[in-house]
Amino acid sequence: MKKLLVLSTALTAVSFAAQADVTVMSWGGAYTKSQVEAYHKPFTAATGINVISVDSDNPAPQIKTQVEAGNVSIDVGDVEYADAIRLCDEGMLEPIGMDVLPAGADGTPAADDFLPGAVTDCAVATIVFSTVYGYDNTKFPDAKPTTMADFFDTTKFPGKRGLRKGAKANLEMALMADGVPAADVYATLGTPEGVDRAFAKLDTIKSDVIWWEAGAQPPQLLADGEVLMSTAYNGRLFAAAVAEGKPFTTVWDGQVYEYDLFVIPKGAPNKDAAMEFVKFATSTQALADQAAWIAYGPARKSSGALVGMYNDGKTEMAPYMPTSAANLGNALASSYEFWVDHDGELNDRFNAWLASN
Amino acid sequence: MADLAANDPVLLTTSDGRPLQEALAQAQSKAKWRAFMLVAPLLAFILITFVSPIVQVLHQSVYNPKFSENMPQISAWFDQNPNGTEPDEAAYTALVADLVAAGAAKTVAVAGERVNYEMPGTRSLFTKAGREAKKLQPPFMESLTKLDENWASPELWGVMRRVSHAYTGDFYLAAVDLERSPTGSIQQVPENERVYVNLFVRTFALSAAITFMCLLIGYPVAFLLAALPMRYASLLMIMVLLPFWTSLLVRTTAWMVLLQGQGVVNSLLVWAGIIAEDQRLVMINNLMGTMIAMTHILLPFMILPLYSVMKPIPPSYVRAARSLGATSWTAFRRVYLPQTIPGIGAGGLLVFILSVGYYITPALVGGASGQLISNLIAFHVNKSNNWSLAAALATILLASILLLYWLYDKLVGIDKLKLG
Numbered sequence: 207m208k209k210l211l212v213l214s215t216a217l218t219a220v221s222f223a224a225q226a227d228v229t230v231m232s233w234g235g236a237y238t239k240s241q242v243e244a245y246h247k248p249f250t251a252a253t254g255i256n257v258i259s260v261d262s263d264n265p266a267p268q269i270k271t272q273v274e275a276g277n278v279s280i281d282v283g284d285v286e287y288a289d290a291i292r293l294c295d296e297g298m299l300e301p302i303g304m305d306v307l308p309a310g311a312d313g314t315p316a317a318d319d320f321l322p323g324a325v326t327d328c329a330v331a332t333i334v335f336s337t338v339y340g341y342d343n344t345k346f347p348d349a350k351p352t353t354m355a356d357f358f359d360t361t362k363f364p365g366k367r368g369l370r371k372g373a374k375a376n377l378e379m380a381l382m383a384d385g386v387p388a389a390d391v392y393a394t395l396g397t398p399e400g401v402d403r404a405f406a407k408l409d410t411i412k413s414d415v416i417w418w419e420a421g422a423q424p425p426q427l428l429a430d431g432e433v434l435m436s437t438a439y440n441g442r443l444f445a446a447a448v449a450e451g452k453p454f455t456t457v458w459d460g461q462v463y464e465y466d467l468f469v470i471p472k473g474a475p476n477k478d479a480a481m482e483f484v485k486f487a488t489s490t491q492a493l494a495d496q497a498a499w500i501a502y503g504p505a506r507k508s509s510g511a512l513v514g515m516y517n518d519g520k521t522e523m524a525p526y527m528p529t530s531a532a533n534l535g536n537a538l539a540s541s542y543e544f545w546v547d548h549d550g551e552l553n554d555r556f557n558a559w560l561a562s563n
Numbered sequence: 564m565a566d567l568a569a570n571d572p573v574l575l576t577t578s579d580g581r582p583l584q585e586a587l588a589q590a591q592s593k594a595k596w597r598a599f600m601l602v603a604p605l606l607a608f609i610l611i612t613f614v615s616p617i618v619q620v621l622h623q624s625v626y627n628p629k630f631s632e633n634m635p636q637i638s639a640w641f642d643q644n645p646n647g648t649e650p651d652e653a654a655y656t657a658l659v660a661d662l663v664a665a666g667a668a669k670t671v672a673v674a675g676e677r678v679n680y681e682m683p684g685t686r687s688l689f690t691k692a693g694r695e696a697k698k699l700q701p702p703f704m705e706s707l708t709k710l711d712e713n714w715a716s717p718e719l720w721g722v723m724r725r726v727s728h729a730y731t732g733d734f735y736l737a738a739v740d741l742e743r744s745p746t747g748s749i750q751q752v753p754e755n756e757r758v759y760v761n762l763f764v765r766t767f768a769l770s771a772a773i774t775f776m777c778l779l780i781g782y783p784v785a786f787l788l789a790a791l792p793m794r795y796a797s798l799l800m801i802m803v804l805l806p807f808w809t810s811l812l813v814r815t816t817a818w819m820v821l822l823q824g825q826g827v828v829n830s831l832l833v834w835a836g837i838i839a840e841d842q843r844l845v846m847i848n849n850l851m852g853t854m855i856a857m858t859h860i861l862l863p864f865m866i867l868p869l870y871s872v873m874k875p876i877p878p879s880y881v882r883a884a885r886s887l888g889a890t891s892w893t894a895f896r897r898v899y900l901p902q903t904i905p906g907i908g909a910g911g912l913l914v915f916i917l918s919v920g921y922y923i924t925p926a927l928v929g930g931a932s933g934q935l936i937s938n939l940i941a942f943h944v945n946k947s948n949n950w951s952l953a954a955a956l957a958t959i960l961l962a963s964i965l966l967l968y969w970l971y972d973k974l975v976g977i978d979k980l981k982l983g
């Protein structure tokens with residue numbers, strides 16, 4: 207009996223070791239689907255390692271919570287830039303580093319192939335995404351909104367607005383709508399008067415705002431007619447418009463773009479497999495493949511050339527990318543330096559502002 | 564027993580000469596031990612899953628070692644030198660040594676975060692110093708302030724002194740919108756940062772309103788349940804219990820479908836011509852949405868205790884009152900209502916306590932104005948990762964519930980509570 211017990215325990219241990227699945231936590235919806243198609247399935251086909259996908263509104267706080275509690279269940283997390291820097295600073299991530307990353311398909315070394323700043327000590331960028339705003343065409347028979355100022359103008363376009371519940375991107379957009387040029391946004395936000403100005407601008411639409419938290423919500427709010435316009439991640443609007451045929455238009459004026467990065471939490475249960483997964487997923491081909499599923503720009507230059515059609519075979523992806531020249535007219539690169547420092551303080555202020563009537 | 568011993572000085576003994584009291588205690592101790600072993604698993608379960616997490620939360624609300632653990636030398640310097648001592652070269656040497664060590668161990672940002680709670684914008688001061696500290700040369704007072712002049716700020720040193728003690732009441736101050744001024748006195752935080760007191764008030768006011776609504780709707784339903792003949796009553800009972808057994812999320816999302824701008828209720832009203840297309844009511848993503856959905860979800864917790872006290876009240880009491888000349892209102896007010904007080908108390912207490920801690924429904928249908936304190940606790944646990952503040956908020960909530968329970972006991976008496 208005892209022998210049997212030992213044997214069965216050993217067998218279970220072996221079978222656990224053999225199925226070292228990689229658990230990847232990402233943002234859900236159309237974005238996770240693009241990752242599953244471009245990274246997870248090919249990775250499993252190539253290595254035999256299963257990939258388990260977990261959804262979250264934002265994986266970064268969960269990584270922090272898990273590492274602090276000493277109970278890490280995810281191997282790879284998909285986080286925003288400021289969060290990647292902060293988690294790395296706090297020693298909560300495994301170092302990855304440029305030297306382990308494969309060279310581009312055209313032979314360019316990784317250091318030259320990735321876009322500037324796309325690889326940090328503990329994180330590797332996969333995509334460039336953008337926070338933009340969009341609207342439902344059918345609700346605008348006459349004049350259509352074209353600028354960030356229009357989004358904040360409820361006299362010209364009366365109706366509800368959707369905004370992400372949090373300080374980031376909203377404050378930048380408020381300042382741009384208030385006439386601050388993109389280049390000066392963070393210098394302005396760095397001063398108390400600038401922060402007051404941003405909140406004052408948000409005040410003008412506060413009573414009309416419906417706050418969203420998950421990336422999948424804004425297209426739903428637009429489709430339900432709950433809001434007239436909503437900020438959203440550009441890829442979600444694209445997926446709703448192209449994949450589901452919704453009559454949505456994206457307004458690129460005042461877009462705030464940044465990287466999304468893969469990180470490996472310290473103490474990840476399958477660290478080695480996680481490292482393999484990150485290397486695989488940030489290779490030239492995988493990044494290029496992802497662009498066939500969602501309108502996010504790949505973080506490698508060598509992938510850019512391989513980006514072509516959407517998976518329906520007829521939609522050209524380039525016009526939908528945050529980084530395409532036509533969309534960068536009045537665009538703001540989100541500053542991780544700013545948010546690493548001010549995230550806590552501005553979110554406290556944001557919560558107080560939200561709770562006051 | 565004591566009386567017996569006092570009246571009768573002769574010691575009672577058993578046949579084998581042992582004192583009776585001792586023998587009895589011995590015989591009973593076995594039975595007691597057996598009884599204890601029977602409840603031991605339950606006791607252990609409660610201790611592990613209920614009491615210990617609560618104690619941990621209470622502890623976390625006054626204990627935050629993020630700074631003191633990661634910056635031990637400067638913390639020791641603060642201990643040795645009384646408040647008001649100007650930081651000298653020894654202090655800067657200790658600080659730089661800590662920054663070098665914490666920078667290498669990648670914990671400097673953790674210490675910085677603790678300071679940043681009290682003094683926003685200082686986090687990067689620490690991370691930057693953590694990267695650069697190993698290159699600094701003595702005298703450190705000069706070289707560190709040259710790296711960033713903010714290191715000489717008296718406010719920063721005051722905050723560092725405060726956070727160098729792992730045990731602190733600062734999180735309770737923050738939880739009621741207070742802070743310590745640079746001089747150490749307690750003051751209110753600036754107007755645009757006050758949030759928690761308002762939210763506590765809103766939470767309790769909304770909970771009271773929901774409790775009242777539940778009573779208003781639940782009382783007649785419970786009365787019908789108790790008064791109707793059995794076959795109708797059981798049908799009605801199913802209608803009360805069915806939503807009770809349905810998942811909370813399903814019920815909340817059902818309310819979203821019903822109440823939203825293009826939702827069922829609005830569309831019906833527009834179709835019936837009661838309101839115009841552009842006058843659709845805003846019933847969700849605000850306080851009203853939270854109130855409607857929570858009243859519905861908590862209704863069974865009011866109806867069931869009420870029903871359980873109404874059922875055994877003999878109808879003959881009210882009939883007797885009527886036959887003695889009372890109007891139906893008087894008969895209800897003076898005869899029926901007083902007998903249902905224990906049910907009202909139990910239902911009210913249940914609904915109130917549940918709604919004070921409600922989290923999912925306000926998060927989904929509350930918008931900005933329908934958020935409750937529990938949503939902020941969740942925010943600090945899940946997003947801002949300030950667990951100590953979350954623990955302080957939760958502790959205040961727990962304490963106010965206990966206070967309420969105590970008040971109820973004083974006013975109504977807990978032994979009158981009837982939960983079914």
